[in-house]
Amino acid sequence: MKCRVCGVEIVDKGDMRHCGYCQATFHTGCIREHLYRHKNCPVCKRETTLFRMVRGEPHPYKVTRFLPREVRKPEWSDREMDIEVPFFDTDSRKAPPSYRELAPRFTIVDGRPLRVEYEQVGLLRRFSHNKKGMIGVAMLTAAVIMAVFSSYLVLHDPIRYLVEDSAFVNHPPTWEFPLGTDVLGRDVYSQIIWGFRNAVLISFPSAGAIGLLGTLIGLVAGYYGGAVDMVLQRISVTFLLFPSIPFVALIVHSWGPTEINLALIIGVSICLWPTAARAIRAEVKSLKTRTFIEAAQVSGAGPTRIIFKHILPNVQHLTFLYMTIGVAFALSLEATVNFLGLGNVNVLTWGQMLSFTFVATKRTMTWWTILPPGLAIAYMVLGAFLISEGIRDVVGRSTFRL
Structure with missing residues (x-):
């Protein structure tokens, strides 16, 4: 302009x-x-x-309302456009921005009448064009596929199979064992593939629990305020004081190492949901003063409808953001706890592989027993980090381009 x-x-x-x-x-x-x-x-x-x-x-509508009708709503020939052009009208301005699927872009080319081109502005649509986010989605999707089909991808039994020839114990990579063997003669490649099962079983439920608890508590605290907000904030501050590793170790000591996965899910959820709830609460308090929320209240909508139909779609990006952070946090905590020897020896994990190598070889570790599990952990954490960065980039971009 x-x-x-x-x-x-x-x-x-x-x-x-x-x-x-x-x-x-x-x-x-x-x-x-x-x-x-x-x-x-x-x-x-x-x-x-x-x-x-x-x-x-x-506003685009205010720009076009002063133009003649033949310019505002021109008649296009079938050759130029096969479908009717949906013009930006006053009815679409009454809906909240999150429900508006299309945003107009006005252009004037070579003195031709004002035309309207539409582009989709949904969160998923913009996220699909973000390279970092889509790379992260592809990485985690590949991890889920390997976890589901791990029984078909392994070359040997990752726990019970031992090499018959002692010369192949703690052996470098070969054609039969692509990533070598550990000190017991187990195939490292098969252990890495099998470890994806446990990584997915821990990280994804933890992310779901963080998103559910953080979103619900943040919505209620931010919308109602007052005494409800004060009580929920005191509870969240209390849970923020819990250190993650000692808390998980206490649960494992109480329930036994057989419940290590459940202990990790509970520990990650309790340690991270307050952070998500506080961020969502701040966003809800800002949205509560917007015009479309006041219009919904005047029209007679109840608190439940306003929270879940008008506010929740505008804070869902924060929910997904903290869910991806929860995936990375759960994987790091799982590796740390198993490396300290607190896990179940009958459940194969990447952290347990590192711990076993460190203890069994008396600190004379070989690269083929350290590098594969370390890279597997870094792979999952990097995938979750790229998704969170993609969500940040998408939310930070402007919704409309005029």
């Missing part, structure tokens, strides 16, 4: 003002200098002040 005073293209949107009557755009400095001398809009000539010059870009 160009300034109607100096005729220069307005690059900085923060330095833009538009007339509340005719929607003409100006530089802030240009319109300030003009109003100091003339006291009226340079385009529509109506008497106005700088305070009536609205900051930012004009």
Whole structure:
């Protein structure tokens, strides 16, 4: 858009003002200098002040309503467009931004009438064009596939199979054993593939519990406020004080090492849901003052409908963000706990592989018993990190492009 005073293209949107009557755009400095001398809009000539010059870009509907009808709603030939053009009307402005599936983009080319091109602005649509996020999704999808089909991908039994020839015990990679063998003669490759099962069984339920608890408590605390908010905040602060590793160790000591997976899921959920709840609570308190929430309250909608139909779609990106962080946190905690020897020896995990190598070889570890489980842990954590970075990039981008 160009300034109607100096005729220069307005690059900085923060330095833009538009007339509340005719929607003409100006530089802030240009319109300030003009109003100091003339006291009226340079385009529509109506008497106005700088305070009536609205900051930012004009609304698309307000731009088009002053144009002739044949320009606002032109008749297109079948050759130019096979379907009817859906124009931006007043009804679509009444819906919250999260429910608006399409956003208009107005262009004028070679003096032709004002046309409207539509682009999808949903969270999933924008996320599908984010390279980092899609790489993370592909990495975790591959991990889930390997976990589901691990029984078909392993070459030998990862726990019970032992090599018959003692020369292949703690042996470097060969054609028969692509990643070598450990000190007991077990195939490292088969152990890595089998470890994806336990990684998925721990990380995904932990992420789901974090998203469920953090979202529900954050929504209730942010919307109701007052005593409810104060009580829930005190509870979340209390859980934030729990150290993750000693807390999981206490649960394992009480229940036994056979319940290590359940202990890890509970430990990760309890240690991370307060952070998600506090972030969602802050976002809900900001959304509660928006116009579409006030309109829903005036129309007679109850708290439950407002929370789940109007507020929840606008905070779901935070839910997914902390769920991906929970995946990385659960994998790191699982590796740490098993490396310390607190896990179940009958359940094969990557952290247990590192711990067994460190103890059995008396600190003379070989690279083929350290590098594969370490890279497997880094692979899962990196996938979750890329998804969280993709969500941050998508949410930070502007929804509309005019």
